[in-house]
Amino acid sequence: MKKINIALDGHAGGGKSTTAKILAKKLAYIYVDSGAMYRAITLFVIENDVDLNNTEAVENALRSIEIDFKLNEQNQHNDVFLNGKNVEDKIRKMEVTARVSEVSAIKEVREFLVKKQQEIGLKKGVVMDGRDIGTVVFPEAELKVFMTASIEARAQRRLMEMKAKGQEVNLEEIKQNLESRDHQDSTRKESPLRKAEDAIDIDTSDLTIEEQVEKILNLALQIIN
Incomplete structure (x- = not known):
């Protein structure tokens, strides 16, 4: 059976990551959470007080960063490791969420991660979700899906996710963050959504x-078969 690459793009909170994880499992494909990679860099920026307006400082920071995905035996999901440390919980916190679009807009950051993501996709059999997967990372992907949802639906989903992780946030704060990220992601100069x-x-x-999974799985199987 031939393997394909599947690109899932869309706004924050649209269910891309959860759908992509399950889809990859059903197809026995590699799942890559591109957003988690940007979150890991954002965490490094915050913890090391990197000046985002200083190109040299950003480039030096990127040279100090190694991002890996390792299987968590407890939940069978891939956790994100930053320079050898598991940062899966840290990168989902609101302080990272609030700055990830700002960091993602930087040209050097995008070039750094797009190169890594494209290398992963060379052998096919990859499900990757993000903002620019179908347009920049995998422009030749056999299946590209753009997932949309109302701001209300996305905010409710994000609220449930964060509450499940024990984080205290309110719906209005999440809604404002999503609207801000939508604007930043869609209007940034480098690889806009x-x-x-x-x-x-x-x-x-x-x-x-x-x-969601069933719809995309059926589309994928039509192409594969």
């Missing part, structure tokens, strides 16, 4: 995760 011309739109506002 946009739908690839050949991507398939899926509105997930009223879909369960299972329904």
Whole structure:
């Protein structure tokens, strides 16, 4: 059976990551959370007080960064490791969420991660989610999906995710953060969030995760077969 690359793009909180994880498992593909990679760099920036307006400082920081994904035996998900340390919980906190779009907009950061992501996809059999996967990282991906959802649906999902991790946040704060990230992601100069011309739109506002997965799985199997 031939293998393909699957690109899932869309706004923050649209269910991309959860859907991509399950989809990859069903296809026995590699799952790559590109957003987690940007979050890891954002965490490094925060912890090391990197001056984002200083190109040399950013480039020096990138040379000091190694990002890995390792299987967590307890939940069977890949955790993110930054320079050998598990930072899966840290990168999901609000202080990182609040700055990740700012860090992601930096040209040197995007070039650094896009190169790593493209290397992963060379052998095919990859499900990757993010903002520029279908347009920049995998422009030749056999299946591209652009996932959309209302701001209300996305905020509710993010609230549930964060509460499950014991984080105290309110719905209005999440909604404002999502709206801010939508604007930053869509208007940034480097690889802005946009739908690839050949991507398939899926509105997930009223879909369960299972329904999202089923829709995309059927699309993938049509191509594979």
